[in-house]
Amino acid sequence: MKVMVPVKRVVDYNVKVRVKSDNTGVELANVKMSMNPFDEIAVEEAIRLKEAGKVEEIVVVSIGPKAATETIRTGLAMGADRGILVEHDDEIHPLAVAKILKGIVGEENPDIVLLGKQAIDDDCNQTGQMLAQLLGWAQGTFASKVEAEDGSLNVTREVDGGLETVKLNLPAIVTTDLRLNEPRYASLPNIMKAKRKPIDEKTAADYGVDATPRLKTLKVEEPAAREAGIKVESVDELVGKLKEKGLI
Amino acid sequence: MRNPFETEERKAFRETVRRFVETEITPYADDWDEAGEVPWELHAKLGALGAFGFGVDEKYGGLGFDDCFMRAAFSEEFYKCGATGIPAATGGRSISIGPIEKFAPDEIKDRVLEDIVTGRKGSSLGITEPGGGSDVANMKTVARKDGDDWVINGSKTFITGGMKSEYFVVGARTGGEGLTGISLFFVEADMPGFSRTLIDRKMGWWASDTATLYFDDVRVPARNMLGQENFGFIAIMNNFNYERLGMVAGSVGMMKACLEDSIAWAQERHTFGKPLIKHQVIRHKIADMSAKIDATEAYLNQICWLANEGEMPVAEVSKAKFFATKALEFCASEAMQILGGAGYLRGNRVERIYREVKVMAIGGGSEEIMRDLAVRQMGL
Numbered sequence: 360m361k362v363m364v365p366v367k368r369v370v371d372y373n374v375k376v377r378v379k380s381d382n383t384g385v386e387l388a389n390v391k392m393s394m395n396p397f398d399e400i401a402v403e404e405a406i407r408l409k410e411a412g413k414v415e416e417i418v419v420v421s422i423g424p425k426a427a428t429e430t431i432r433t434g435l436a437m438g439a440d441r442g443i444l445v446e447h448d449d450e451i452h453p454l455a456v457a458k459i460l461k462g463i464v465g466e467e468n469p470d471i472v473l474l475g476k477q478a479i480d481d482d483c484n485q486t487g488q489m490l491a492q493l494l495g496w497a498q499g500t501f502a503s504k505v506e507a508e509d510g511s512l513n514v515t516r517e518v519d520g521g522l523e524t525v526k527l528n529l530p531a532i533v534t535t536d537l538r539l540n541e542p543r544y545a546s547l548p549n550i551m552k553a554k555r556k557p558i559d560e561k562t563a564a565d566y567g568v569d570a571t572p573r574l575k576t577l578k579v580e581e582p583a584a585r586e587a588g589i590k591v592e593s594v595d596e597l598v599g600k601l602k603e604k605g606l607i
Numbered sequence: 608m609r610n611p612f613e614t615e616e617r618k619a620f621r622e623t624v625r626r627f628v629e630t631e632i633t634p635y636a637d638d639w640d641e642a643g644e645v646p647w648e649l650h651a652k653l654g655a656l657g658a659f660g661f662g663v664d665e666k667y668g669g670l671g672f673d674d675c676f677m678r679a680a681f682s683e684e685f686y687k688c689g690a691t692g693i694p695a696a697t698g699g700r701s702i703s704i705g706p707i708e709k710f711a712p713d714e715i716k717d718r719v720l721e722d723i724v725t726g727r728k729g730s731s732l733g734i735t736e737p738g739g740g741s742d743v744a745n746m747k748t749v750a751r752k753d754g755d756d757w758v759i760n761g762s763k764t765f766i767t768g769g770m771k772s773e774y775f776v777v778g779a780r781t782g783g784e785g786l787t788g789i790s791l792f793f794v795e796a797d798m799p800g801f802s803r804t805l806i807d808r809k810m811g812w813w814a815s816d817t818a819t820l821y822f823d824d825v826r827v828p829a830r831n832m833l834g835q836e837n838f839g840f841i842a843i844m845n846n847f848n849y850e851r852l853g854m855v856a857g858s859v860g861m862m863k864a865c866l867e868d869s870i871a872w873a874q875e876r877h878t879f880g881k882p883l884i885k886h887q888v889i890r891h892k893i894a895d896m897s898a899k900i901d902a903t904e905a906y907l908n909q910i911c912w913l914a915n916e917g918e919m920p921v922a923e924v925s926k927a928k929f930f931a932t933k934a935l936e937f938c939a940s941e942a943m944q945i946l947g948g949a950g951y952l953r954g955n956r957v958e959r960i961y962r963e964v965k966v967m968a969i970g971g972g973s974e975e976i977m978r979d980l981a982v983r984q985m986g987l
């Protein structure tokens with residue numbers, strides 16, 4: 360089988376994000392970027408399927424600026440086999456991403472597309488589902504367990520109030536949840552090997568996709584600062600204060 | 608500062624190590640340090656990253672290449688965990704891997720090197736003796752030839768990893784007095800006549816076991832001699848270079864930790880109606896610390912470049928080592944001042960780093976000896 364894993368370059372999860380002074384977006388200059396954590400989980404899962412002998416090839420795909428090559432290399436250093444960069448410098452939204460991915464699926468014919476359930480920058484949680492719709496494939500979203508069988512996948516999903524297991528006929532889309540696995544660290548020998556793995560370079564136009572955003576960001580603002588609380592000495596005082604505020 | 612020698616792979620390796628340290632080490636650093644040991648799995652996890660494989664052939668689990676910048680990045684990022692006994696306890700093996708890789712016969716390498724490099728087993732270097740560490744040429748441990756064997760008598764002290772290592776590279780006198788009478792030997796912990804005791808209650812490096820080793824008629828076969836008979840001194844001196852560079856890089860990591868914690872505290876803490884960071888005296892401390900870090904880092908990068916070119920600059924390595932530990936002493940002290948009483952409490956990086964300055968300034972060649980060596984290299 361062949362697995363395709365789309366990976367997004369996002370602001371590193373450790374960075375305290377700041378809004379730009381003109382409120383047009385968040386500050387990206389000199390900010391550490393890395394692979395979206397959910398995508399890292401997807402790469403890890405693909406590698407585990409490969410190590411279990413279920414998968415022969417893993418292709419990582421990133422749509423973004425030239426610098427996203429680094430994100431692809433991270434995937435290659437973890438253990439993916441080759442990469443595709445669809446170079447795109449401007450803002451891009453889930454539907455356009457899904458359309459480009461559909462184009463790549465058409466060329467690559469993977470059996471599984473494994474995506475993160477969402478990217479931690481815009482938190483859209485749409486791309487996997489949209490791609491499933493565009494391709495007419497089965498989808499198992501928010502996966503916390505993936506088991507490959509002949510011609511199908513059993514995907515355990517984290518749903519409200521419990522776990523649901525669905526059986527998907529291949530080809531299929533899977534999106535990863537946080538508890539699916541713990542991604543490995545790329546070892547130095549694998550970092551060096553990744554350097555020699557091929558990365559194809561494409562553009563949205565190669566897949567006939569118009570990636571112009573259909574949504575316009577009007578304004579980005581910091582969340583309202585929380586006011587400092589007060590300390591009370593006793594339960595009576597607490598009840599008094601709550602009454603004062605008309606809360607009880 | 609942007610590093611002119613940066614490559615995609617160096618950056619990727621540094622990022623991996625940084626993340627590994629932040630996730631797998633820093634959260635436990637204080638507990639391990641107080642407990643006086645690290646879990647053995649950590650050796651294997653670091654081995655799996657490739658951290659001990661520099662300059663070692665792939666067939667022994669090594670990387671099949673060397674890169675001084677990556678060595679330095681590993682040390683720097685690791686030492687940022689702020690309990691530097693942890694890099695000592697695990698990375699301490701590196702200073703014995705070089706001599707084994709270079710000089711051990713295949714029979715020994717085939718049997719032990721992969722276990723050491725992948726972190727399954729520990730190894731240590733034993734040079735320092737109870738009688739002294741600076742004057743290496745004057746070591747007292749002796750190896751006497753007996754038939755096809757060598758019989759070693761004497762003791763070594765301050766040996767990092769010494770309680771847990773199974774393999775040792777040990778210097779001993781095989782010839783006359785002075786530097787032309789010393790050879791290196793490969794010794795195993797289960798050899799009859801070998802024993803060891805823990806050196807407890809150190810100022811710092813609590814997470815690292817430090818031992819005194821005793822050799823009481825330890826008999827080793829002739830093939831356990833590493834390198835040529837009576838050429839051990841030069842091998843020891845060459846081996847010091849990467850150890851010292853590792854300590855320079857470690858010092859950079861420790862200084863960066865001091866600066867980071869100082870800035871965070873100075874922004875948070877208010878005195879006399881404004882944040883500490885707004886007081887000029889504190890701002891100047893930050894400026895001085897930052898300048899010393901930049902200078903040490905730039906010096907280290909230049910030396911790494913030369914080392915990669917095959918021109919290990921011995922004088923500069925010596926100068927960089929005392930320059931780095933003096934800068935570290937300054938940064939640790941200023942960071943303590945900025946943190947004030949809070950810095951004096953156990954459980955924070957700055958307090959530990961302050962206590963661990965001296966092992967950096969003494970171990971691997973003291974500041975005094977480094978200066979002496981540097982000036983000697985000038986032909987004076």
Ligand SMILES: Cc1cc2nc3c(=O)[nH]c(=O)nc-3n(C[C@H](O)[C@H](O)[C@H](O)COP(=O)(O)OP(=O)(O)OC[C@H]3O[C@@H](n4cnc5c(N)ncnc54)[C@H](O)[C@@H]3O)c2cc1C
Nearest residue numbers: 732733734735739740741765766767969970971972973975
């Ligand atoms: C925690 C720790 C771990 C260590 N790990 C190891 C290890 O794994 N393997 C190993 O072999 N060693 C190890 N060492 C030993 C270390 O290398 C020695 O402590 C160091 O080389 C100094 O030797 P010494 O302590 O015997 O001091 P000495 O050589 O006795 O020197 C004492 C002082 O005098 C100064 N001095 C000496 N000669 C001169 C001179 N000619 N001119 C001016 N000043 C001079 C020295 O700088 C020092 O300040 C470790 C030490 C420590 C503290």
